[in-house]
Amino acid sequence: MAWQITNRCACRCQHCCEESGPERGWKRELSRDEAVRVAREAGELGIPYAAFGGGEPLGIPHVWDVFETLVSGGALLKIETDGLSIDERALARLKELKPASIQISLDGATAEVHEALRPGSRFQDVAKAIENLAAAGLEPEAVFIPTKLNIAQAPRAYELAASLGARVFATGPLMRLGRAALAWERLAPSEAEWASCVAALEETRHKLGGFPKLSVYPWDILTEMRTRLESPQAMILVVPDGKVKLLNALPFAIADLREEPLAAAWEKAKAAWGSTEVRDFIRRAQTDRALLRHANECWSLSSR
Numbered sequence: 361m362a363w364q365i366t367n368r369c370a371c372r373c374q375h376c377c378e379e380s381g382p383e384r385g386w387k388r389e390l391s392r393d394e395a396v397r398v399a400r401e402a403g404e405l406g407i408p409y410a411a412f413g414g415g416e417p418l419g420i421p422h423v424w425d426v427f428e429t430l431v432s433g434g435a436l437l438k439i440e441t442d443g444l445s446i447d448e449r450a451l452a453r454l455k456e457l458k459p460a461s462i463q464i465s466l467d468g469a470t471a472e473v474h475e476a477l478r479p480g481s482r483f484q485d486v487a488k489a490i491e492n493l494a495a496a497g498l499e500p501e502a503v504f505i506p507t508k509l510n511i512a513q514a515p516r517a518y519e520l521a522a523s524l525g526a527r528v529f530a531t532g533p534l535m536r537l538g539r540a541a542l543a544w545e546r547l548a549p550s551e552a553e554w555a556s557c558v559a560a561l562e563e564t565r566h567k568l569g570g571f572p573k574l575s576v577y578p579w580d581i582l583t584e585m586r587t588r589l590e591s592p593q594a595m596i597l598v599v600p601d602g603k604v605k606l607l608n609a610l611p612f613a614i615a616d617l618r619e620e621p622l623a624a625a626w627e628k629a630k631a632a633w634g635s636t637e638v639r640d641f642i643r644r645a646q647t648d649r650a651l652l653r654h655a656n657e658c659w660s661l662s663s664r
């Protein structure tokens with residue numbers, strides 16, 4: 361399961377897929393007790409992997425209870441974080457949880473470029489967080505999202521990630537969602553620019569001797585939607601108020617964990633991939649890009 365436990369975070373990244381930010385918490389985000397109950401149900405269902413993304417999961421005090429409940433239920437954790445709140449105590453707790461993956465965004469090789477794209481972030485603190493996680497044996501992964509503003513620095517950012525001890529340098533095409541969709545003309549690199557960025561990263565990988573591993577996500581959001589429609593992934597996305605979606609790009613709330621157990625949501629997710637509304641939305645979005653601007657909404661599915 362993917363779990364967006366809050367939509368609040370310290371940054372206002374220009375390309376944020378979730379349109380998160382300091383004032384962007386949702387009104388009715390799940391309480392501690394509700395979130396822990398969902399985590400307990402995940403263990404009962406045997407969910408093997410829980411991935412936490414933005415807003416900032418580590419900004420929610422009860423997220424640690426949620427993590428511990430998931431891990432004691434047998435799940436591995438993936439945590440996507442801005443890295444700004446990883447102090448000594450957080451490091452110690454993370455070591456106990458043994459997450460499978462901790463990802464921190466590093467959107468440039470210089471403070472000027474990283475912070476221009478990610479207002480509210482602090483380049484030096486991000487670098488320090490990656491270094492501290494590596495020193496603690498937590499094998500952090502640096503994530504680089506390419507835009508017109510930072511794509512020229514991708515190889516240098518990869519080298520920087522290597523010098524900080526990251527295990528992986530992860531990147532992929534900019535996803536046309538959230539604020540990235542709203543500023544697409546200004547931010548999105550051309551296909552040729554992205555292709556030459558990947559080639560330059562491959563050269564850097566060779567120069568670095570293959571470490572950190574270079575991980576390039578293979579497709580954009582439209583291909584992702586088409587591919588998932590043909591072969592749905594065994595995954596649900598829980599958004600901050602407990603609604604359940606199939607993918608962040610699909611604005612359908614297929615279940616509500618405030619009203620029903622996780623097991624029921626899974627059954628609805630399986631059925632929803634075959635629904636006419638979902639299929640039709642994916643088909644129309646291939647040519648009508650305006651539909652992607654609804655990614656962070658929760659429409660009710662009439663066939664629910």
Ligand code: SF4
Pocket residue numbers: 368369370371372373375376377378379380381413414415416442478
């Ligand atoms: S990309 Fe991450 S850090 Fe930036 S605004 Fe979105 S959730 Fe916050």
